[in-house]
Amino acid sequence: MNDKNRKLLNIRDTIIIVCIIAVILMCFIIPRLTESTLGEYALITCGGKTAAKLDLDGEGIYTFPEIKGMSFIIDDKRHISVYESDCSDHTCMRTFPISSPGEVIICVPNKVTVEIISELPDENKPDVILR
Amino acid sequence: MSKLKPDSVSAARYTAVMGLLFAVSAALNLIESIFSAFLPAGMRIGLANIVIMAAILCINLPSAVLLVLLKSAFVFLTRGFTAGLMSLCGGLAAFAVTSLLFRRTNASYILISVLGALAHTFGQLLAARTVLGTNSIFAYAPILAVSSIAAGICTGIVLKAVFPKLERVIFKNKYS
Amino acid sequence: MKIRHLIEIFITAAAVLAFASCAPEKKVSAQSFVFDTYAQLTVSGIGAKEALKEISESFEDMNGAFELCYGTDALSLPENEIYKSCLEKANALSERYGNGVNVTCGALTELWGISTPEPKVPTDEEITDALSTVIYGTEKFLPGTRLDFGSVAKGYACDEAYSILQDTNTDYAVINLSSTILMYGEKPGGEKFRAGITDPLTGKGYMGIIETDAAFISTSGGYERYFEADGIRYCHILDIKTGRPVETDLSSVTVIVPAETPDGGIMSDFLSTLIFTEGTENIGKWLAYEEFEVVAADVNGKIYTDCGGFIPDEGSGYKYE
Incomplete structure (x- = not known):
């Protein structure tokens, strides 16, 4: 691949990154919502x-x-x-x-x-x- | 783009360049430790990956692997076995992902850096999990992932900015 | 790149196969309300689904039959295989072990109404009248004699479940009728079944756990069903001799019968009630029997047992000797 033409960031890649962040946030948030907060x-x-x-x-x-x-x-x-x-x-x-x-x-x-x-x-x- | 091959350029130049990259990685490691204060076991967020990526781009793959090994050895000597193992696993994972992306796809710099940083973190998690014996460390995965993504974005921007100039520095005789 | 493609296909196929072979055994469950209790059936194996269906249907039939007995004179009941065989088996058990448990005491149980919304303490006259309708052995039914299979119904049902499971391709099953259970077959990995016995003094937690191969297990105690009047607690197990709730110093009796024993279910159910009524003074005699094992606890927290697989729970405060 020609590295000289490689972009810093393009639309496709931005979407990919946003999706990754969304998935991670979901993994983060869902357990918090479903658990009781009292630790025994x-x-x-x-x-x-x-x-x-x-x-x-x-x-x-x-x-x-x-x-x-x-x-x-x-x-x-x-x-x-x-x-x-x-x-x-x-x-x-x-x-x-x-x-x-x-x-x-x-x-x-x-x-x-x-x-x-x-x-x-x-x-x-x-x-x-x-x- | 011509690659710097150890045999086509003087050993001195090669050593100098590698030494420089190694020093940079050590310095970045130090900077990263500010963030790692909040993370278990001193996990790193992957800033030092920039050095590996630079090696992949400007030199060749074996040299990049060499840098990973040197980086891990340094960590092992300064912070202990666990940290060294984590650095090794993280570094190799990041290398694998990054080299594949650079060679086989036309992904953007930021995407490659982000995925490389995530691979780095995941490699570290696996190493930590093996040492610990329990799965509880994965509880940190979300926050580590988010900070890795941030680190990856920064690294990507820096790499894109630095890469052409870096090439010129390395190939000083050819392009001046 | 043909070789590469071949390798990729091979790896994918291997992965799929590996994944499929790890697929867990077919396990099916069902819940229902039968024999006046919450029933949970779990069956595992290739024939699990059919077995479960058959057992559930059989239980519904038996439940219907047993329910009919309530409030109806035995003489007016329709001819029914279930009554006949259950009565026969109960009589056989009485002959062998003792007649402290009797399925013809329906008039008496209805008089007290302990499991109904309106239990009451009957007068002595009423009790005597009810007692007179109780028959023993193969005597003929009297007018007024009523059947109450409550002390053996669940065990009888578990025996039916056992024979259904034998006829189908089942690896293991747990038929849980709360106070009587059947643990059938073999668990994967050869692990033993583990059954916990509820702590009779608190009604929660366990007093201990029984580790066993396939078996019928039945528990009797005064802590689940009772009613209180004027500060006195009347438990649902009645003493046939006095016509009143049994007075015993045992708080819980559990009987374990190996699954291969013919009619082991009704046997465990019958015995757990019988042993409970006889108190600690007779416990030695029961511990001596080899065809079944007993775990009994008295009101002072002492445990009597000849069961090798019984593990008392350390935190429960029971004294184990």
Whole structure:
């Protein structure tokens, strides 16, 4: 292709970009609209496995034996954030506290995620319940 | 348009040009870290792609790959393994998309940059997901995508503006 | 570029095939209101759709038949295979295990009206009269004898479902009639079925989960249906000897019968009620039977069980020994 004739932007491409943006916005907005905004628990995973489920009503600083070098803090407004971390970039510590379902804080070097969920996960849901 | 081939031009010139591009990518990386403060794991929005795209346009594909590798090595040495892996995956993804678009289509600069930045981000997400083990990082995908698109637009504009002049600088002896 | 085209076609075909082979088993569900309860039927397999249809129809027929018994003297009821066979089976169970459960107590249940909008506490005279219409074994119906299959209907229905499932090409199914269920066949991956038992003290959550292969499971307890008068709670399970709601120190009894057992459904339904009426003093005798397993809880939160697959729920506060 002749690069000298390549345009900066043309109509076709603008439409393509606008469509991409529209799709992304939809992915963004739809979950927000359909979810209740009350977060009940913070699910903390380490290396893909669940390490802890913290009730957001429990204020305080938390550490876990499986998660070395990190501690988490829940404030009195049901927000959780990373209190301390020994990771190299500290991005996780600079993230704002979270409290709504779906929000996450991630520390990639430590492989830790903190996610807000609205109810406990049904890992062991039975097939049927007898009444 | 003639491509700068390592064997048809002096090694010195080639090294100088590559070194320059590498330095630019490192500088851009630094600038990007301002934005990455708000993103998990220091994800980048793809500003440094401009260097890769310039290499694809003005030099050749292997050199562009080399730049990706150099860029990732630099990140690995300065910010650690995770960051290096993310840079590598993002860079290779962006390279693949960008080179295909430049070579095979007549897409505009902005579209190529945007798609390249998105590929970069997606590559990073995949790397982060593999390291983390859970899918939760994809929650950041929408916001990352939007900022990548913005970065892509900027990169595209800069590239279009810079490209002719860059060519002249590289081929100084031939076109002056 | 012919080779390239061929390769592309091949890749597409492979992708489509891979996708199709991952397609999940055909699983169909239906819900209805039968036997005075919410029924949920789930069937999976190639013949699932027909099986589901047949079972739903069969349930409708049985439901109609059982409903007719209410308010009608047994002697005036039309000849019906369902009554006959259900009555026979109930009698066989009474002979083998005990007559604390009786399907001829219709006059008594109607007197109390516990599952109706107007339950009442009847007088002693009324109770004696009603009790006199109850018959045992193969005695003939008396005038005034009424049939109430409530304690065995669901189990009987599950047995019918079982034989329908046997005749069709089904991989697994869950027939859920709330207090009696059939878990049939084998789940993909060989996982066991898991059935939760509602915590009788709170009516919510579980007291534990049973992990089992295909089986009939039935639960009885006083916590779902009852009415209160003058501060006393009257549960819907009646003691045939006294004519009043049974007084027992058990809060919930669950009986598990392996699916291959002939008439295992009606057996589990019958036994869960019977064991419930007999209280903790007889529980040892029931735990000794090998053809079925029991999970029982008393009003103090203690669990009695011989069921290997029972996993008590840790947060529920039950003492497990």
